[in-house]
Amino acid sequence: MKIQINKQKNENYTxxxxxxxxxxxxxxxxxxxxxxxxxxxxxxxxxxxxxxxxGGLSLNGDATDLDILQEAQINNATTVIAVTNNDNxxxxxxxxxxxxxxxxxVIARLYDPEREYVYHEFGxxxxxxxxxxVKEIDKILxxxxxxx
Numbered sequence: 001m002k003i004q005i006n007k008q009k010n011e012n013y014t015x016x017x018x019x020x021x022x023x024x025x026x027x028x029x030x031x032x033x034x035x036x037x038x039x040x041x042x043x044x045x046x047x048x049x050x051x052x053x054x055g056g057l058s059l060n061g062d063a064t065d066l067d068i069l070q071e072a073q074i075n076n077a078t079t080v081i082a083v084t085n086n087d088n089x090x091x092x093x094x095x096x097x098x099x100x101x102x103x104x105x106v107i108a109r110l111y112d113p114e115r116e117y118v119y120h121e122f123g124x125x126x127x128x129x130x131x132x133x134v135k136e137i138d139k140i141l142x143x144x145x146x147x148x
Contacts, residue, residue: 011036011078012035012036012078012079013036013037013038013073013076013077013078013079014030014035014036014037014038014077014078014079014080014081015037015038015039015040015069015072015074015077015079015080015081015097016030016037016038016039016040016081016083017039017040017041017063017080017081017082017083017084017089017090017093018039018040018041018063018082018083018084018085018090019039019040019041019043019046019047019049019050019058020046020049020083020084020085021049022083022109023039023041023081023083023084024039024046024049024050026081026083027039027050027054027056028050028051028053028054030056031051031053031054031055031056032051032053035056036056037056037057038056038057038058038059038072038073039056039057039058039059040058040059040060040061040063040068040072041058041060042060042061042062043060044060047060059071059072063082063084063089063093064089064092064093064096066096066100069093069096069097069101074097074101074103075101077097077101077103078103078104078105079103079105079106079107080093080094080097080101080103080105080106080107081106081107081108082094082097082106082107082108082109083108083109083127084109085111087110087111087112087115090108090109090110091108091110091115091118091119093108094106094107094108094119094122094124095122095124098122098123098124099122105125106122106123106124106125107124107125107126107127108124108125108126108127109126109127109128109129110126110127110128111128111129111130113128113130113131116128
């Protein structure tokens with residue numbers, strides 16, 4: 001299957017790697033906002049998480065495979081977001097997007113906060129659920145202490 005993306009690099013075209021809860025919700029939100037989005041996942045069944053109103057594209061394949069990324073026309077992407085449940089896959093895809101395809105906006109989820117330095121060496125923004133959870137819990141605790 002050949003995907004046709006008629007985009008220039010200066011237009012918004014986001015590629016999301018991983019169609020789990022986070023990837024599907026993000027893809028749905030971007031699609032609902034009229035953004036051009038393509039989501040890649042190895043598991044074809046994962047695309048069932050997408051909304052029936054999802055107006056983007058889906059591609060079944062392994063995003064660590066350069067052929068899949070080229071089929072997704074990564075060279076036209078303005079943003080690549082790697083949110084699989086595998087830190088190693090997210091690091092690899094993010095590095096490839098940044099170093100080989102020169103994508104300026106690369107975001108990756110990581111579960112192990114100690115790996116964050118690897119991402120930052122390559123200029124990749126990170127989202128770490130563990131750190132975000134600690135910050136939110138801290139806010140709740142601080143708010144309750146301030147109210148007492």
